[in-house]
Amino acid sequence: MFALARLVVVGFIVLTVIYVCLSFYSRAVRKGKLRQKWQVGPQKVDRETFVQRGLEKYDGSIRRKLILGVYVVPVVVVGVIIYLTNFS
Template identity: 35%
Template sequence: MFGLIRNIVIIFLLLSVVYAVLSFTARFKHRRLLEAEYETLSDFDKMAESEDDFVARGMKAYTRSYRPKLLLGVFIIPSLIGFGLIWLAQYG
C-alpha cells in the first residue's frame, strides 16, 4: 500500500515538473509573439502605447484565455487513466 502511495506522489511530482515546463514555454512563446506583433505596428500605434504596456495587456488576455487552462490536462488525463487502471485491476 505504501509503495502505491509513494508511486502516486512521484508521478504527481513528475507531472508538476512537466506542467511547469510547458507553462513556462507557452508563456515565453506568447510573449515573443506579442513582441514581434508590436514591431509590425505602425509608428502612430507605437506612439499611443509602449511595448511594455502592449505586451502586459496581451499577457493579461492570454492568462484569462482557455489555452493556459488546457495545460491542466497534464494532470487530469494521466490521473483519470491511472485511476481507471487501478479500478479495473481491483474490480475488473
C-alpha cells in the first residue's frame, strides 16, 4: 500500500511539473505567433495590446484545456496496465 501511495505522490508531482512546463511553452509559442501576426498585418493597435487580447482569447480556448490531458492520459494508461497485469 505504501508503494501505491508513493507512486501516486511522485506521479502527481512529475505530472504537475510537466503540465507547468507545457503550459509555459504553449503560451510562449502563442505569444510569438501573435507578435508575428501583428508585424505582418495592419497595426491598428499597439503590439502589446494586440498580444494581450490574443492571449486572453487563448486562455479560453480548447487548446489550453487539452493540456490537462497531461494528468488524464498517464493515469488511464497506468490503470489499464495494472488491470491487465492483475486480471489477464
